[in-house]
Amino acid sequence: MAQKLQGTVALVTGASSGIGEATAKTLAAQGATVVVVARRKDRLDQLAADITSQGGAAFVIEADITDQVQAQQAIEQTIQKYNRLDIVINNAGVMLLGPAENAPTEEWDRMVSINVNGLLHISHAALPHLLKAAEQSERKVADLINISSVAGRRAGAGSAVYNMTKFGVVAFSEALRQEVTGRGVRVGLIEPGVVQTELSSHVRSEVMEEMGKLFGDITPLESQDIADAIEYVVTRPKHVAINEVLIRPTDQEF
DSSP states (O other): OOOTTTTTTEEEEEETTHHHHHHHHHHHHHOOEEEEEEEHHHHHHHHHHHHHHOOEEEEEEEOTTTTHHHHHHHHHHHHHHHOOOOOEEOOOOOOOOOSSSOHHHHHHHHHIIIIIIIEEEHHHHHHHHHHHHHHHHSOEEEEEEOOOGGTOOOOOTTTTTHHHHHHHHHHHHHHHHHHHGGTTTTEEEEESSSBGGGGGGGEEEEHHHHHHHHHTTTTBHHHHHHHHHHHHHHHHHHTTTOOOOEETTTOOOO
């Protein structure tokens, strides 16, 4: 069966684990050359080796995208190597939950830096190249996919700043979509519910206990479930734009 992304270049942030890792492998299996970006180079190297062993192509970029210069350089390295960029998956993010009262504000700063600023840095640097791909490439379309969350649709106690960052991703994505959709760049938003990833492992121990009470009876999604949705979005014909996908575990009620 023909690979739907043959000849394209896709960049995935936060690719060292979880949804980013699964997405990189999935897009590579569809023929995309995958540029994997994260801070943990050892994991990226292993991911690239895995992709290559399956007949795919991958390029590793170690970068902290909260630093605008490093984010810009990641895009520049991609263009220098491949002279094109067709797909960007803004996946990097962190979820540090807990009550706002007496919260360590460095957690707030970290979430804003990664979930918002990192996404903005990559989007800003990539957009001219995505517009060029939409105009000149064989597909005549390009994709910018932002990973938000159910928390970007529904605010809840104990996740105020995480909610704020993800609501911001939703607003940015929709506004940007209106700006560039007429020029062939599809802006898609993926909003997962509970997923079995490293995301929850970064919260404080006392918060983890409360999360266990809230999420403990839910059978979580797997990273591959989200990667499958991303694959679907970016492989549609150019006249089809999937703007928003909300994905919950079947037994997640909230």
